[in-house]
Amino acid sequence: MPDERTLEVKVWRGGESGRFQAFAVPRRASQTVLDVVTWIQRHLDATLSYRYACRVGMCGSCAMTVNGKPRWTCRTHVDKVADGDTLTVAPLANLPVVKDLATDMAPFFDKWAKAEGRFVPADERPADFHTVPPGTRASRAANAGIECIGCGICYAACDIVRWNRDYLGPAALNRAWTLVNDVRDAGNDVRLAAVAGDAGCHACHSQEGCRTHCPKQINPTASIAGLKRATMVAAFKGRL
Amino acid sequence: MTGRTETRLWIAQRASAAVLALCVIVHLATLIYAVHGGLSAAEILERTRGSAAWLGFYLLFVVAAAIHAPIGVRTVLREMTSWRGRSLDLAAVLFGLLLAMLGARAALAVFGWGAVFA
Numbered sequence: 032m033p034d035e036r037t038l039e040v041k042v043w044r045g046g047e048s049g050r051f052q053a054f055a056v057p058r059r060a061s062q063t064v065l066d067v068v069t070w071i072q073r074h075l076d077a078t079l080s081y082r083y084a085c086r087v088g089m090c091g092s093c094a095m096t097v098n099g100k101p102r103w104t105c106r107t108h109v110d111k112v113a114d115g116d117t118l119t120v121a122p123l124a125n126l127p128v129v130k131d132l133a134t135d136m137a138p139f140f141d142k143w144a145k146a147e148g149r150f151v152p153a154d155e156r157p158a159d160f161h162t163v164p165p166g167t168r169a170s171r172a173a174n175a176g177i178e179c180i181g182c183g184i185c186y187a188a189c190d191i192v193r194w195n196r197d198y199l200g201p202a203a204l205n206r207a208w209t210l211v212n213d214v215r216d217a218g219n220d221v222r223l224a225a226v227a228g229d230a231g232c233h234a235c236h237s238q239e240g241c242r243t244h245c246p247k248q249i250n251p252t253a254s255i256a257g258l259k260r261a262t263m264v265a266a267f268k269g270r271l
Numbered sequence: 272m273t274g275r276t277e278t279r280l281w282i283a284q285r286a287s288a289a290v291l292a293l294c295v296i297v298h299l300a301t302l303i304y305a306v307h308g309g310l311s312a313a314e315i316l317e318r319t320r321g322s323a324a325w326l327g328f329y330l331l332f333v334v335a336a337a338i339h340a341p342i343g344v345r346t347v348l349r350e351m352t353s354w355r356g357r358s359l360d361l362a363a364v365l366f367g368l369l370l371a372m373l374g375a376r377a378a379l380a381v382f383g384w385g386a387v388f389a
Binding site for chain 2: 259
């Protein structure tokens with residue numbers, strides 16, 4: 032049976048400058064924030080721009096700012112986040128706004144490249160499958176960060192990104208840390224040099240905004256602390 | 272500045288922080304203990320004069336502070352203002368030297384060589 036209540040939804044319209052536009056959306060049971068945005072686009076204003084793909088929390092494309100906090104909207108229930116009967120939906124912070132709720136993710140992923148976040152095979156043509164011994168310190172560290180879906184929520188939640196536009200950010204550094212712990216990878220000298228310094232891991236203040244908001248319960252702060260240790264060891268060994 | 276230099280600065284700041292943590296505890300504990308005992312500043316100085324141990328301790332304290340503080344202040348300034356580059360690095364070095372000089376002056380006074388710098 033449909034809920035009789037109505038949700039008042041304020042949605043960001045425009046680009047970097049713009050305004051919030053109010054919509055009235057019928058409240059439903061188990062309604063997600065993405066359901067609300069989609070309902071507005073299908074029934075009230077077809078020009079509303081936003082981004083989503085999988086709707087099940089795998090692709091990382093639907094992140095938005097919901098009542099001031101970055102969230103994955105497809106897995107965020109309205110009941111959990113609505114302030115009474117009101118909801119404010121804005122694009123992710125710390126990224127350029129393309130239009131309405133869609134941000135330009137290019138700066139975010141460019142930083143993955145800057146952090147040398149690509150796999151560098153140690154052996155181009157291995158004769159057999161590599162063995163990754165389970166339960167080792169390295170494999171546990173890589174496992175802890177590997178489920179990142181690249182949604183950009185940690186990047187939007189990070190105060191250091193806000194202060195320092197060059198800062199690589201939690202997701203890119205977390206990616207670098209998973210590769211540092213990948214026994215098949217041979218790119219660590221270049222990678223550690225790329226992530227050291229005031230635009231890299233040493234800028235992190237361990238405020239854990241990333242960890243607080245990560246929908247996958249990853250702890251990028253711990254990954255960044257790992258990079259600090261790894262760069263320190265590399266510096267002592269003269270490899271940085 | 273290169274990642275290598277930034278990493279070294281980070282290591283220097285962490286290491287000096289560890290020294291400072293110890294020094295501050297010893298300093299405050301001694302201070303509270305001495306004051307509770309009813310000693311005046313003059314009486315405390317009377318006891319520290321000629322003590323190489325206290326001189327060594329406070330010089331270590333000063334060196335740690337002179338390393339730790341400028342690195343932190345430089346980081347804070349870079350985050351909170353648009354000041355960057357060589358001028359900021361130089362200012363941080365000068366700030367460190369100033370701390371070292373003032374601190375050494377105080378440490379030597381505790382030892383009893385204050386008149387040299389007075």
